[in-house]
Structures are given as structure tokens and as C-alpha cells.
Amino acid sequence: MIYCGIPANQWASSGVAIAIRKVWKHKIRDYTWISDRIIETRIKVLYRNFTIVGVYAPVEGKEQDTEEFYRELQQGMDKIPKQENIILGGDFNGRIGNQPIQKCIGTYGEQVTHHNAAALRDFCVFNKFKLINSFYGHKDIHKFTSEARGTRSIIDYIIINDRLKSNIEDSFISIQPLGRFSRNQNPVRRPVWLWHTASWANS
Secondary structure, three states, rough: EEOOOOOOHHOOOOOOOEEEOHHHHEEEEEEEEEEEEEEEEEEEEEEEEEEEEEEOHHHHOOOOHHHHHHHHHHHHHOOOOOOOOOEEEEOOHHHEEEOOOOOEEEOOOOOOEEEHHHHHHHHHHOOOOOHHHHHHOOOHHHOOOEOOOOOOOOEEEEEEEEOOOOOEEEEEEEEEHHHHHOOOOOOOOOOEEEEEEOOOOOO
């Protein structure tokens, strides 16, 4: 696991990690901590280079922090070579709704939108990224990524760049037990992303 943390007395305020399977450990080329909310790692699979970005965006209502977060995130994107395959994932703390943007955001979100979502949508449009879990319809248990105080929401996303758009065929979440480490202090449920891909070897 590659992670960037914060002091224990600031638990849940920021900090981010990327978990890499042991069998892929030798494929890691390098990794970078952009901030305590953004981390990058680069791997090489089947002769293709991938940059994987883990994020934990500020909560709704922290406009200045959100602006700084996306400024740093964009600076990180600008440094990635154009031929790289990019995957971003994590808690973006934004409910994007279900109003589509061609090739960027689909119709399978939720009805609610947040102020934070505007920054996320602008980020995807500017970079020509695809927010993949908004393009595939699933049952609610495989759709909503957060549940707190009786309200379910979609705030965790997987985002890919244009080079990978033809490779992803589906995405959904599987709720897995992670004990006391659950974001919502729920000892049972935690979303883990799964997605189907087309063959990378021939792309």
C-alpha cells in the first residue's frame, strides 16, 4: 500500500492511499505524493504505462479547500505524459446528479447534486475524462457508495482518460467488510470498485 497520512488526532480530515496487489508490486515504476489528498503511482502492464491517482476531496462547504484541491489535481494531470493511460479513483465528495455531458458524464447518477460536483464536472470536461460509474446502470447496492444518517449517496468515482474509454465495459461496487476503517464508522460496509475491461493486449 502506498499512502500519505496525517496525524492521528486529525483522523478522517484527509489522507489517501493506493493499494496494489502483491503480484503487481514489481510493475510499479514510481509514486508521488502531491498532497495529503492526492497520490499518484505509475505501473506498466502489458507494455502499457498507467498512472493511477488516488484522491480524497474536501467535504461539501469547504469552497477554498476544494478550489485548492482541484488546482493541485490539475497541476498533477498537466505533468503526466499525453500517451499515458490515466485512472483516478476515490472519494470526490461530490454528488454529480444525472444530467449527462457527452462522453464525460452519463445518466446513471443520482438525482441530487452538490456544489462540489460543479468542480468535478468541470475537471472531467476540461481533461476529456470519463466518469465511468455514471455510464452503467445497476441495482442500488452496486450503485451508491456512501450511507450516513439514513441517506445514501454517490460520492466515490472511477475516472479514466480518453485512451482508456474503449477498454472499460462496465463498473460497479461491491460492499466489503473493512472493520473499523469504514469511512462512515460503519463496521460492516465499505465500497470496493470492480470493473470489466476489454482486452488491453490488442489496444
